[in-house]
Amino acid sequence: MKSFLLFPGEKTDGLIGVSELIISTAVQGMLFCLLGAQPLLVVGFSGPLLVFEESFYSFCRSSEIEYLTGRVWIGIWLVIIVVLTVAFEGSFLVRFVSRFTQEIFSFLISLIFIYETFFKLGKIFMDHPLGSYASQTLNQPNTALLSLVLTAGTFFIAFYLRKFKNSAFFPGRLRRAIGDFGVPIAISTMVLLDYSIKDTYTQKLSVPDGFSVTSPDKRGWLIHPLGSDGQFPIWMMVASILPALLVYILIFMETQITTLIVSKKDRMLVKGSGFHLDLLIIVVAGGVSALFGLPWLTGATVRSVTHANSLTVMSKAVAPGDKPRIQEVKEQRVTGFLVAFLVGLSIVIGDVLRQVPIAVLFGIFLYMGVMSLNGIQLTERMMLLLMPPKYHPDHTYVRKVRTLRMHLFTCLQLVCLAVLWVVMSTSASLAFPFVLVLTVPFRRFLLSRIFTHREIQCLDADDAEPSIDDRESQDEYTEMQMPV
Amino acid sequence: MKSFLLFPGEKTDGLIGVSELIISTAVQGMLFCLLGAQPLLVVGFSGPLLVFEESFYSFCRSSEIEYLTGRVWIGIWLVIIVVLTVAFEGSFLVRFVSRFTQEIFSFLISLIFIYETFFKLGKIFMDHPLGSYASQTLNQPNTALLSLVLTAGTFFIAFYLRKFKNSAFFPGRLRRAIGDFGVPIAISTMVLLDYSIKDTYTQKLSVPDGFSVTSPDKRGWLIHPLGSDGQFPIWMMVASILPALLVYILIFMETQITTLIVSKKDRMLVKGSGFHLDLLIIVVAGGVSALFGLPWLTGATVRSVTHANSLTVMSKAVAPGDKPRIQEVKEQRVTGFLVAFLVGLSIVIGDVLRQVPIAVLFGIFLYMGVMSLNGIQLTERMMLLLMPPKYHPDHTYVRKVRTLRMHLFTCLQLVCLAVLWVVMSTSASLAFPFVLVLTVPFRRFLLSRIFTHREIQCLDADDAEPSIDDRESQDEYTEMQMPV
Numbered sequence: 023m024k025s026f027l028l029f030p031g032e033k034t035d036g037l038i039g040v041s042e043l044i045i046s047t048a049v050q051g052m053l054f055c056l057l058g059a060q061p062l063l064v065v066g067f068s069g070p071l072l073v074f075e076e077s078f079y080s081f082c083r084s085s086e087i088e089y090l091t092g093r094v095w096i097g098i099w100l101v102i103i104v105v106l107t108v109a110f111e112g113s114f115l116v117r118f119v120s121r122f123t124q125e126i127f128s129f130l131i132s133l134i135f136i137y138e139t140f141f142k143l144g145k146i147f148m149d150h151p152l153g154s155y156a157s158q159t160l161n162q163p164n165t166a167l168l169s170l171v172l173t174a175g176t177f178f179i180a181f182y183l184r185k186f187k188n189s190a191f192f193p194g195r196l197r198r199a200i201g202d203f204g205v206p207i208a209i210s211t212m213v214l215l216d217y218s219i220k221d222t223y224t225q226k227l228s229v230p231d232g233f234s235v236t237s238p239d240k241r242g243w244l245i246h247p248l249g250s251d252g253q254f255p256i257w258m259m260v261a262s263i264l265p266a267l268l269v270y271i272l273i274f275m276e277t278q279i280t281t282l283i284v285s286k287k288d289r290m291l292v293k294g295s296g297f298h299l300d301l302l303i304i305v306v307a308g309g310v311s312a313l314f315g316l317p318w319l320t321g322a323t324v325r326s327v328t329h330a331n332s333l334t335v336m337s338k339a340v341a342p343g344d345k346p347r348i349q350e351v352k353e354q355r356v357t358g359f360l361v362a363f364l365v366g367l368s369i370v371i372g373d374v375l376r377q378v379p380i381a382v383l384f385g386i387f388l389y390m391g392v393m394s395l396n397g398i399q400l401t402e403r404m405m406l407l408l409m410p411p412k413y414h415p416d417h418t419y420v421r422k423v424r425t426l427r428m429h430l431f432t433c434l435q436l437v438c439l440a441v442l443w444v445v446m447s448t449s450a451s452l453a454f455p456f457v458l459v460l461t462v463p464f465r466r467f468l469l470s471r472i473f474t475h476r477e478i479q480c481l482d483a484d485d486a487e488p489s490i491d492d493r494e495s496q497d498e499y500t501e502m503q504m505p506v
Numbered sequence: 507m508k509s510f511l512l513f514p515g516e517k518t519d520g521l522i523g524v525s526e527l528i529i530s531t532a533v534q535g536m537l538f539c540l541l542g543a544q545p546l547l548v549v550g551f552s553g554p555l556l557v558f559e560e561s562f563y564s565f566c567r568s569s570e571i572e573y574l575t576g577r578v579w580i581g582i583w584l585v586i587i588v589v590l591t592v593a594f595e596g597s598f599l600v601r602f603v604s605r606f607t608q609e610i611f612s613f614l615i616s617l618i619f620i621y622e623t624f625f626k627l628g629k630i631f632m633d634h635p636l637g638s639y640a641s642q643t644l645n646q647p648n649t650a651l652l653s654l655v656l657t658a659g660t661f662f663i664a665f666y667l668r669k670f671k672n673s674a675f676f677p678g679r680l681r682r683a684i685g686d687f688g689v690p691i692a693i694s695t696m697v698l699l700d701y702s703i704k705d706t707y708t709q710k711l712s713v714p715d716g717f718s719v720t721s722p723d724k725r726g727w728l729i730h731p732l733g734s735d736g737q738f739p740i741w742m743m744v745a746s747i748l749p750a751l752l753v754y755i756l757i758f759m760e761t762q763i764t765t766l767i768v769s770k771k772d773r774m775l776v777k778g779s780g781f782h783l784d785l786l787i788i789v790v791a792g793g794v795s796a797l798f799g800l801p802w803l804t805g806a807t808v809r810s811v812t813h814a815n816s817l818t819v820m821s822k823a824v825a826p827g828d829k830p831r832i833q834e835v836k837e838q839r840v841t842g843f844l845v846a847f848l849v850g851l852s853i854v855i856g857d858v859l860r861q862v863p864i865a866v867l868f869g870i871f872l873y874m875g876v877m878s879l880n881g882i883q884l885t886e887r888m889m890l891l892l893m894p895p896k897y898h899p900d901h902t903y904v905r906k907v908r909t910l911r912m913h914l915f916t917c918l919q920l921v922c923l924a925v926l927w928v929v930m931s932t933s934a935s936l937a938f939p940f941v942l943v944l945t946v947p948f949r950r951f952l953l954s955r956i957f958t959h960r961e962i963q964c965l966d967a968d969d970a971e972p973s974i975d976d977r978e979s980q981d982e983y984t985e986m987q988m989p990v
Contacts, residue, residue, distance in 0.1 A: 152652070163647040409675055
């Protein structure tokens, strides 16, 4: 199996590494927050993009084509494609991307976060087996178990402080403050614990030391469009339109789905979204970034939802037993900008960040993955699969659709999810964007034959009841776009 | 600090060890289940008794008196005292032991379980420091962290399976089956995990190999009342009445409080309890046990409450939002007898039990401690201390007593608790039974001056609302009287 998350450096032999990711995230993030139509969106690197970079890098190496130069041409094509899309109002296509596809996609992204945690932890256990006393420098015997403890500790502290936020202890203001800072508290507790254990090695965050590329011996800040030797093949300049289309689909789908999720009716945003403007900014910025050998980014689902949730104020005056309702969402451009700015700042405070064991970050990945699963209706319906009908909650899709039909819908979504996962994790991963797009006709033409119009309306409704349950939903930890 | 729980072997240099404890628990347990008036009571060794054995052993050693012979005379006095108590209907004294004292005592016992877990885990970390690569046989570097993982794993699996039992997943019967076997599932999962990790040492359960005393070189099965050399001082035979009184108070308090808690009105037992009969059986059996160098036992609070809860059937037909009510309690003598029998059997299946890492048992201790804290009203009021009044639940003692007065009552209980803890864990531990008894006059004479009759009636009521909340209360794991 492959590993997806946030570590392009390993996949591209350091050609695009942490430095590039930090700078790209910071610059594009700040730009987007200033100009974007929906500043609640968080731009960042994502699992599917990493899968693409990895596939494209190995393609380039086997074809003896310069990877970074190839990316420049993809960037050029990206800009052309996005300008054409916007000129012809191509974003109307997003209307066909229904809740069905959105849920599969955001579930997949959450799943990547969770899978990644266990995959990485497993890797630590492989690299540092318990029974190894021999070479004391490399195979530290305690490293694996200590990493496990740090990951679990971070997860549980963050998780329970989140629960604490909705408990009845302490006056509301203090309780919410503790709950809001649950993730920083979890991180600092576990970093201090790790810091106090002097005699056991744990792998730390690798943060670049100042403003330089990750591999200065291999590349500079500016990538020559004709290749380092000026010999970049002309056919490849044209053929780059194909990978560019793939990247475009990825960015298009992920950004638009994120926008759809964030601006869903039940989230009660007052200000609208601008699909075209946001897409234009993100893709053009990505295209230009390629010229500097920086990664292109996309609207990041988990982080955007987390960001929006953190700015959501729930009404306090609710009847007992009632779900809390959304009162308002603090829509502004400051938080997003600050987060992007702080990401950029992380280069300066590298010495501090280098104290953070990556096992602690795994705990946060796990937390974010688990938490963002909660907001998805698909998750809820999956749980209903295991629940006798008499316990089913009072949702429109439970009341108005027969139970077996609802389960059939859920199972079909799960099949799509499984297919996407398999495609993504095998060598067919370049086809991932196409398969993702295929779920749209699947839903429109096949599902609408299996299910009645009425059933589809309930199960695939754009404006269901608020699926954001403040009790156990996503967190407000927005800084997680920080790359490792 | 001292360590209290279930390990008399360490405290008495092996004079009374695991063998003696197993045999005593099995024989006295079966006897009690056949003859006792309240067979829901579980007899077992307890923290306060261990504190006594430890104090008495060190007293004997410093006075050069034979410990086991001294215990024989304490046993003789115990029988005399209990016969006198019963003859004069002395159990009426138990009427004065109100909820105030009962709660402090059962809270203390739960606290011991929790404290013990962390104390023992800390000891493993001391014995097997992380940074020790040198002597590979003794200081296994992974031992400490693996033990932590096993303890936490056992606790969380048991804890969440318990929660699962009250969730809405799966058909009720399957769900309850999984929930009921939560602790066995947790134990076997973690034992298998430990078993699969071949290259890391963990301390296992020490189970005697067949029917023999723990230290055959030091003692036999029968203790001569005049000492091994026939030189036991006569003054000590008489003076043994003093330690006998201490032991008697311990057994009296712990057994009677346990009976009171188990047969509390809100538990809906149909059959009554017999204070005199139960006390007579337990103390006489203990007195006779001393002749064989076996430990005396007492009614064990946590285990008895656990036992009673496991036999409690909650009604299913409840209005939504309503607390589940107790439907019936399966009162019989079979379960208790079987548990005691299985404890005895553990000597035969020693080979299996020797695969169980003690870290797994620590997880169960922690689980039992945490779970039995839940059933206590004092715990609830302690949480109210941290809760703004508007969130306070609808209990009699919340409605009818002013908040600050209720908090004062809680704080006074906490002060008593702290005093008892300090007494128990310092060299004054022999005085523990007296201090425990002192809480009775403290409540009757001092508290009744501070609080009005009405307030006392609400806060110290014998028949409050059911404090057994099936959602998160004690577990049905009754086998925990198994000594380590």
